[in-house]
Amino acid sequence: MNSKSVNQPRKESDRHDAKRWYSAILARPEVGPVGVMLLLFGMLGYFSIPSGEFSLNPFSGEGFNALAIRNNLRVISQLGIVAMGAGLLIISGEFDLSIGSMIGFAGGVMAMILRWGFAVVIPYVSFEGGIHIETFTLFKITDVSPLLAVSITLCFTLFFGWLQGFIIVRSGLASFIVTLGGLFFLRGLTEIIYRAFNKRPDQTAGSTTVTEIPDIKNIVNVPGHGELEREVAKSLPQADLLELLKTIPETTVLKITEKLTYINESVAASKNLLLKNKGVKGLEKSLENALSSGNEGMVAILQDKIANFQVEITSPRIVSDVDIAKEYIDTLHSARPVANFFGGDIIEPVFDWLYFTVNWNVNNYGNQFADGLYSCLMIWFLLALICYVVLSKTQAGNWIYSTGGNLNAAKANGVPTNKVKVSLFMFSAFCATMFAACQVFETNTADTSKGNLKELEAIAAAVIGGVVLTGGFGTVVGIIVGAAIFGISKEAFFYIPYFDGSFYRVFLGIVLLASALANENIRKRVIGSV
């Protein structure tokens, strides 16, 4: 018999080689996406450095000045908000194509409630003077607060989210087809609602854009004048502004004066620098011409002129009392915290510090570049934090993973899989509503095409972040990274010179495919079949 006799019988575990440190890292689902994200940040930085300049630090490019950071983070976090809902839903084994339409619907409802008010109207058939339909207004609120507007909108969107989930778990139909129905239904409904309600009583057809919503987040309580929009308050008559100045404490006035003096000096210095560069540039061109034509006398004169070039020095503007009053109005806190929560700015003190103390957040004209970051970043951050805790630390998280990973196993162990799925459909609708609220309160407008294609972007972001479409696999960190990749590539490609901006879509298509392949590989690695 040809068999080996060994002292130590070979165990099952001996067949697995001990994992090396790098293969342990490579088995983490976030590795690939983080790499791509870093590459994109590098690209954005490197290509946004102005031509002719050289820097070893890619992050000195214009893609990373204060304003660009503000704008890039908005793109990323808005997508991140919906990707969070889409991602969790995919992990539970379903997906939602109605997110984009839900955004349009929520934005429209919210904006119209803010613009026109909210009423519950009951139609009934009247027989007086021929059969026709009359309406009975149960109640009507004309001045709806931001919180109430968001709450009413949430009632509608959560209902539609619940309905889609309910239909899917009850009928056993694929979520693809049910939510595709939702995509058409909600977009159509949104357009109908706009045409039916978004109009003055004397108009026949409504407009597909809601405008003239007051700048709610910038309503402040001005002493002696009550609640006013900032811009309106600043354009009050001079006498009123001077009157207001008397109510401001002395220390505040001093602080504001100091601030304004700094700004005026910075503006003046920038202006002088700009003028000087402009003047010197003209002289240098003349010098070039003189050199090529060999006019030595002229060359000497021009060189002398460049060396001693002087512009008429602009002295800083004097801080006036009206300026102080206006600046004071700017520093007042919003009287509508909910609107400010969705549409306002965050971490302004940091950006002030970067301007006044660090002297970095400065544009070419000496003014502050960015006031702060868009508040949707905070909302994204809060959502992501909650999702992270729920998905990886709580019972609900284990239920979500098992519902997507092995539905029958989850059912057999008493997991209420239908509840899990329906809740996640509602969460996806909730995320879409948050997205819409951020847009409406930030821009004070809404229109029917808002959120178009966002459902596919959200799914793509989740897949790029390592979520497997068949469910059961993915992490919140991955979804965050996926949204960052999607958002940043939208920006980075526009900075590459001689490059069509639409290449970002080509790039994303490839990244998406590569991610899907990598995810499948990692999934197999985790379940041990590789």
Added chain:
Amino acid sequence: MTDKNPLIEINQLVKKFGSFTALNGVSLNVYPGEVHALLGDNGAGKSTLIKVLSGVHAATDGIIKVDGKEVHFKSPREASDAGIGTVYQDLALNALTSVTRNFFLGREIKKGPGAFGIMQMKEMNEITMREMKKIGINIANPEQPVGTMSGGQRQTLAIARAIYFGAKILILDEPTSALGQKQQMEVLKTVKRVKNLGNIAIILITHNEIHARLVADRFTFLSLGEVIGSGLSSELGGDDVKRLMAGGADIGDLAKELENVT
């Protein structure tokens, strides 16, 4: 063995699906510390019987007594609350998540409000390791995905889970099918260890009479929804088992049948 009271008594159990009679008066008793092998060909009614016992289907007629008390299960939850733990063929495991997460799936130890309670992973990991060790598998890392475990280990995990969550009557649905030789032995070892715990009654459903003979104390043979034979392991001869497995046909007849096939 008769000095013990049966943990589960099944008396004249009938289950009809419309006009189809799946079980036609099945009776059997299972005692603690014993393995009761339930054998029969495809369609004999084994699956229907365990589904009735585990609360998936309600019985049409007949009596089921657990610990001397009559029970009528309306849902799998009620059956598992009464102490009947069923380990299905697909094991009800999620290969993508960790051993601990599977062990406690649906019954997580948590602190906090409702489903959003924080899972106590450390405690859960310790319990998982301990319970797996009790029936013979020493896992190195309770955080490893179930997908990395062998079929035998998965079977053990499912059995340990059922026992930990209060199963007094353990129903194993073809635990050795679709496994390699070595892993089959692993599972049988596990079954033996559970039997040795002494207080758990095991119903072992299998196609494989060799495996049944290795661990079972009692046999019941089903055919076409009826019991066609039963007895203690010591009373049954090898030919009896083979004959009864084939649904009562003589093994000699089968051989003849085969010969006639051209």
